[in-house]
Amino acid sequence: MRKRSWLVALAVAILASALTATAGYGSKANPASKSAKKIEVLSLWGGSEKDAFLKVTAAFTKKTGIDVEYTTARDFVPVIRTRLAAGNPPDVAIVPRPGVLSDLAKQGAVKDLGKLGLTSSYLKARYGPAWIQLGSTGGKTYGVAAKANSKSVIWYRPDQFKKYGLKPAKTWPQLLAITRKLKSKGQTPWAAGAKDSWTLTDWFENVYVRTAGPDKYNKLFTGKLSFSDSTVKTAVKDMLMILNDKYLAGGVKGSLGTGFVDGIGRVFGSNAKAQLYMEGGFVAGIATQQVNTKLKPGKTINSFPWPTINPKFGSPLVGGGDLAAAFKDSSEVREFLKYISSPEAGNIWVSTGAIVSPNKQVKSGAYPNLLVRAEAKQVAGAKVFRFDGSDLMPGTLADDWGATLQDTLQKPGNVSKLLSDFQKKAAKEFG
Amino acid sequence: MSAQAPIIQVPQPKRRFGRSGEGSLKERLQGIAFAAPALVVLGLFVIYPAYYTIRLAFYNSDFLFNFTDFVGLDNFKDLLTNSPDFLDLSHFPPDGALINNLRWILIYIALCLLLGLGLAVLTIRVRYESLVKSFVFVPMAISATAVGVIWLLVYSPDPDIGTVNAVLHGVGHSSVSWLGQTSTVNYAIILAYVWASTGFAMVVLSAALKGIPTEIVEAARVDGAGEWNIFRRIMLPMLSLPISVVTVWLFINVIKVFDIIYVMTSGGPGTSSRVIAYTMFFDTFNGKPGRGAAVAVLMLILMIPVMILNVKRFRSERVVT
DSSP, X not given: XXXXXXXHHXXXXXXXXHHHHHHHHHHHHHHHHHHTOEEEEEESOOHHHHHHHHHHHHHHHHHHOOEEEEEEOSSHHHHHHHXXXXXXXXXXXXXXXXXXXXXXXHTTOSOOGGGGTOOHHHHHXXXXXXXXXXXXXXXXXXXXXXXXXXXXXXXEOHHHHHHTTOOOOSBHHHHHHHHHHHHHTXXXXXXXXXXXXXXXXXXXXXXXXXXXXXXXXXXXXXXXSOTXXXXXXXXHHHHHTTSSXXXXXXXXXXXXXXXXXXXXXXXXXXXXOEEEEEXXXXXXXXXXXXXOTTXXXXXXXXXXXXXXXXXXXXXXEEEEEEEEEESSOOHHXXXXXXXXXXXXHHHHHHHTTSOBOOOTTSOGGGOOSHHHHHHXXXXXXXXXXXXXXXXXXXXXXXXXXHHHHHHHHHOGGGHHHHHHHHHHHHHHHHO | OTTSOXXXXXXXXXOXXXXXXXXXXXXXXXXXXXXXXXXXXXXXXXXXHHHHHHHHTTBOOOTTOOOOSBOTTHHHHHHHHSOTTTOBOSSSSOBSHHHHHHHIIIIIHHHXXXXXXXXXXXXXXXXXXXXXXXXXXXXXXXXXXXXXHHHHHHHOSSTTTOHHHHHHHXXXXXXXXXXXXXXXXXXXXXXXXHHHHHHXXXXXXXXXXXXXXXXXXXXXXXXXXXXXXXXXXXXXXXXXXXXXXXXXXXXXXHHTOOHHHHHXXXXXXXXXXXXXXXXXXXXXXXXXXXXXXXXXXXXXXXXXXXXXXXXHHHHHHOOOO
16 A cells, blocks of 8 residues: 555656646747747758758858758648647748738738838839739738749750751740651650649640730639630640640650659650650759759750740740748848848849849849849740739649649540539639 | 336446455545546547547638637538539549548458468468568558658659559550559559558468467368368468457558658549548648548548447457457
8 A cells, every 4th residue: 555655656746747847848948049049941942942042041141140940841831831820830931822921911820021121112122013012912011022933934955956957936836836846756745744733734824824815814813714714725725735645755644643853854854755844944953953964054955935825915924933921020030031132142042043033133144054044034024924823822722723734634525524613613712 | 218227237347457446535546646647648639639620620710720610510511512522423433532542441451451361371381481571561661651752663654763664664565654544543552552561461460370379270180171271260260350450450541541642642633542631631731621620520430430349349359469
């Protein structure tokens, strides 16, 4: 009996000490982290894109003495939502989708940048109105554009084009002619990384803005035009003139089994099989630094802007941008946001060849090679600019839309039904 | 009726631990004190979250998981009748995440058990048993994420990368995009997961097999039983409990399967390889936590009967493998 009560006492003592230990940890943790001058930045970049960003943060640390802990979240939205719900958001996140940022702003999860020292005159001196608008919701700015990219780019191999006597296409019929010619020479004209469904939404957006025009594009991606509209069907069918079994490396099924980076490898890898690849300017950095370091810009890799389809609409630019947003307010966060929007940071960043800066004060001489210089020129000179439509869509719609396009590749005869099914989902989300 | 005294005396189960229920107050308090830490942990990390999730399933929550906007059973109704991605009964064979899980249950469990049992029975007869068993067991030590990455490479549609397609090319067949077509994607992932879990079934069954007294087997041999009869009439019945334990483990594994699908296909192409757990993840973290919680509740409902069965078997036999 005596032994037992001794054991009870021991158990209670252990429990009590465990409780006080955790309590003590909680009270001590805060001041410790403050004195360390450190912030956490979260974004989805990995590989060469991450290396480029780390060069920028290293320069920031050197200048200010504030350490930056960089966290990669490949699947950005679930990570940020879990951490918000847990009350543990990062200090700063670089949000890849403006639609997500505006959701977050509406829920009060991100800070108004105007109150963190990034006033509208500060922003106007550095960014064009479209970029400021992209990070704004309800008259307040929540995100500052950290990087920009053109998604209206087609990548090709100049050496192969020379061999077959081809020239970059300026119009859609020319692009189709190139495709047919390559096929007739026994080549595989196209590769696609359709396993990552966002590559297909980019395809669609480029075709749509050129066939239905920028106004309908706006309406479609803000829920004011139905996805079962005939213009959508036409654009999907146009897109499938290239994305089909005849022209894709591995056919439709092979493409749906190939991710974005592997798709680049099919055109620019050391054992390449296909000739053309459609994706944004960021392909340059990934192809030359990650997929195949032997590539020579201008000789074995180059790009041309998306050709026009309907001459009436010209060649509008579809682009993406990543927005830096603050989840916490501290002097370190303010300094970081100031830095990331400075030409100083922009120059370091663009010199890596990984990105194009939306910052007006970044000089074009800072770009290291002709591939990114061409992209920067395209972004700066675009007469009509449209942001990546799927990135603007709320909730699950962006992923659902990608999945729907994957289905259209598999069942080209079923396009109408697939689009009307998607419209049902879209109607619910847009409300 | 209920007020009347029961006519038949229900036999009370015998207590296995402690002396009897009539211990002193002090003894009872001691019992509680000992159980308390575990109860606190269970309550905090199992019971409270389960309660929270079940309650959430009746709301259209915002993404901070607050209880906003009560909708009753709407989430469940919507899932079961109006979400072709989850359950599509409009054509035959039916489709959707729930049906995919059914495929998983049938094929994954059957293959793991058959292969595990077969390997256990066969390896016991050879000298290099431990070598074979280590080879089959190694994948168990690999996380599902890594298994996914390995099999992504194995299935790659590019024959220069993918082993399977390299073999197909070798025999003059063209590449098959195992993960890029609706007709094969589910089976391809299931096979990868079978590769990763057969080792467990084999090790448990092999251990149980060794627990069968050799006298019984030898006696049967003396009585003239053939190997097949020994397997069917002696080994199988004596293995029935470990088999059911392994089956339950595999079943739970299937209901919660997520990571390997997330890594290999993210539920695609289209939505063709989504399963229940993937749908839960997708809905929860894309702004529909209420719907996600409803999916989680359905998962729990699916698992409960199997767990009850399992606990009952343990109670009745009290045989530990």
